[in-house]
Amino acid sequence: MTSILLIEDDLVLRDNTSELLELSHYKVFTASNGKNGIIAAKKHLPDIIICDIMMPELDGYETLKALSQDLKTKCIPFIFLSAKTEHKDVRKGMNLGADDYITKPFTEDELVNAIESRLAKAAILSENKEIYLAKEEDNATCRINTINDLKNYFDDNGKKFTIEKDKIFYREGDHSNYIYLIRKGSIKCQQIDEHGKELVTGLYKEDDLFGYTSFTSSLPHKETASAIENTKLIGISTIKFNAILDRNPKVTLELMQLLSDDLLTIKNQLLNMAYGSVNKKTATTILKFAEKINRKPEDPINISRSDLASIAGIATETLIRTLTNFKKQGLIKIDGRNIRILDLEKLKQIQ
DSSP: OOEEEEEOSOHHHHHHHHHHHHHTTOEEEEESSHHHHHHHHHHHOOSEEEEESSOSSSOHHHHHHHHHTSTTTTTSOEEEEESOOOHHHHHHHHHTTOSEEEESSOOHHHHHHHHHHHHHHHHHHHHHHHHHHHHHHHHHHHTOOSHHHHHHHHHHHOEEEEEOTTOEEEOTTSBOOEEEEEEESOEEEEEEOTTSOEEEEEEEOTTOEEOOOOSSSOOBOSSEEEESSSEEEEEEEHHHHHHHHHHOHHHHHHHHHHHHHHHHHHHHHHHHHHHSOHHHHHHHHHHHHHHHHOSSTTSOEEOOHHHHHHHHTSOHHHHHHHHHHHHHTTSEEEETTEEEESOHHHHHHOO
């Protein structure tokens, strides 16, 4: 039912007009002055407001001005109702943003026609706005040809998330609603085996995409994601993401290449875990974390020993002994959880 807010200080006129509108099948809220009218407008958010001009507390002009400055009420159609009929009074009201002006006395038809015409105009404008926004959305999604374009789309249209360091963002089994782009920080994904051991399955740094489970069906997450450091993300719904891929084959091919590179990295990681020496596994893992977490290799890596051991595929105690040996050789510096690479080239050459 269409709702109307009637702001009128004359009790008899307010009651009579309210009754007339209710008989015309409108839901009516009333207020006795501009101050109360503003409160009622923000509370009820009516479909249209009819307001007298000459009132105590706040007059109609001040009421319209106040409502126009509030995002919630600025677009509500506003009709002045007044005995003031001089041209300058009408012009002042319209300049302030009023949609119409009805003079007293008025007939029922005059009032209802004014309301219906204002509501129809508002509906058309709203409809046109929705069509325009939909077209803009279509145009935006059809202009995505590269991964960089896709990331720009995330920036312009995505939902923002903030995760504190060491906090879990989503858990294995949670419904997959978004694809995420890391704008600041880093994320690790891990799974827990039947023995309760944690296995890190992925590391993602600034400007990486993650969170996809399937591009053809809705599947729950297969791993748990948590923040290695304070992290800011932007998410696009999986439905919208899939629509973008449907319309843009070029970016789909780039994404496939990105996933292929990820699979190659995982394959090399598994080969290293299976056949590499303990020293090689440890060195490779340190370098991997340095690449994923730090902007510069020489920046300190703040990571738990269990995470390092999980990626390396060795026992935590073995990893700690190997780190101690690397420290003695001058390859790294250890300060609590922080590991700083001192000799990048020698670390890369370890077999």
